[in-house]
Amino acid sequence: MPTRLRRSSRIAELKTLVKRAWRRRIGFRIGVIIVVFAITMAILGPFIAPYPEEGWGIASPETQLRGPQPPSWEHPFGTDLVGRDMLSRVLVGAGYALMQITIVVVVSLVIGLIVGVLAAYSRGLIERILNYFTELFMAFPAIIIAIALNTFGIRGLFVVIISLIITWWSWYARIAYVYARSIREMEYVTLAELAGLPSYKIIYRHILPNTLTPVIVQAITDTGSVLLEAAAINFLGLGLPPDYPDWGVLVQNGFNYIYSYPWISLIPGFFILLVALGFSLLGDNLREELDPKMRHRWKLWF
């Protein structure tokens, strides 16, 4: 079956890319280790946490008595204001972090791919209109949208995800457009058109598969930035409520007491940095392996 053959070759391409990057680049190896570590943390976190119920945010009289304690053998990351074990909170928080960025990246990627590929395929007015909307949404920063929603008292996970999706899809649309546009000018697409292949088949068979790999690689790089923005929204108190074990919220919890108990803010923040760094290393190195010429296109760096 031709379809199966094509799909497997697509996966094979990604596989060789990953293998080559792994062999040649230390940065890529470090990135893989960090990301695998983060995913393990997200899945196993709630189970291996030493004090799981404290990790989820439950404070008991026992923890109240404990109070904020600096890092020790019993509590490697110290305890927070009401005595909850920070290690457990950080471990449970990994799941929240990965869930938020996965939803945002996957949904934005799908919207972006559809808009970008459609814009590239349909010349003329529709192309103009889709590009106009892409550029329009690029101008909105996620945090401003989150603040606007908060001005009217809307809060929660919904705010984080919606405000990030509203802004991020446009970046993927732009990248998908750039690649799909260059493929659209290729001779085999023109030949397929002349042969009378319907346009949805051309998009599905020729344009989409060849756009997919570079856009996914870009998405991996962006995942770090999405995490940073989500954490900033949560830190500012615009997203998840104060007792959730999200890393941004944890940094916020310690923020008013940084002179007395600095570890409450500094330790979860370090994990945000680490995971963002891991995704950046992964994506950057993959991209440079994928297409060394891509380094010229600075505009796609963001």
Add this chain to the structure above:
Amino acid sequence: MPVSLNYLVKRIFWSLLIIIGVIILSYIIIISAPGDPARIWAGNPRGEKAIYAIQKAREELGLDQPLPIQILKYTLQILSGNMGISIEYRVPVVDIIWRGLTATLELLVVSYIIGVSIGILLGVESALRRGSRFDGLMQSLAIILANAPSFWLGIGVIVLLAETIGFTGYGRIDPYIMYQTGFHPITGFYLLDALIQGNFAVFIDVFLRILPPAIVVATYPLGLGLRVSRALIAENLNEDYVRVAVAWGIKRKIVIWKYAFRGAIPSLTQVMGLAFAYSLIDAMIVEVVFGREGLGSIAFSIIGKSDYTLITGLMVTVTIFYILMNTLADILQAIIDPRVKL
């Protein structure tokens, strides 16, 4: 000049179209959110007659008209430089935003001067020594700085300064020094105002207060500048014209800065111009962490207050700033790069 008038007009017209779209979209997002600004404008009336008061407030705000007319009116209003009156503070939105924008821009410009200059210097140095240990160190530094959450770095800097030298002076200016020396803002950029008035006590005070947050905001342009300039210059150093220059015996310094670096300026301008627009948001967050006044703290002061005029004004300001910077970076790059013909 390699830029044609045709390109300039097209580019500016396109940006104008996007700005109008941004205004319309912002208004739609805000107005479709729940919450009743008319109730707050009327002063939260209670009792039997409340409904009439709210109705009157709604007419005053123009919220009783159909949506397309509201949007049209708002767009024309913004384009004529009027953003309405804040529901919460009852003063013109433009005044509030101008005050915040100058404070935020001051922070942004100072941090940009720090970040870009250090970033480019380190980038050039590591391009010259590519493959060395220094280069590896700089590459890792750049990627770590570009990925560090700014609010967390801000907290780190606050803790560090307090622990080492006991510095806790935040905010924009010491009101006591301001009062004693008779300092008064003219442009809103305090550093500039202090220089105009020859008031060095205030200048030093403002500068010391702006430095810690500026260093935090500077990390992103520093990391980006380092990576971009390193890659661009490393590429240029391999070009034939640089090799010829070296073979001719031209001084090393001149080869680096007048030959290799000159070729990197256009792309560098474009990337850093775009990053300048992004850093505005960073500056707004860091401002909140350091307790300075500015756009960030304005945004925070109206959370849950249904102040739709102020939040739309803020949204429009930030997005227009981004679009203007983007356009400017594009045009500037086209003007200074002789290779680009548009």
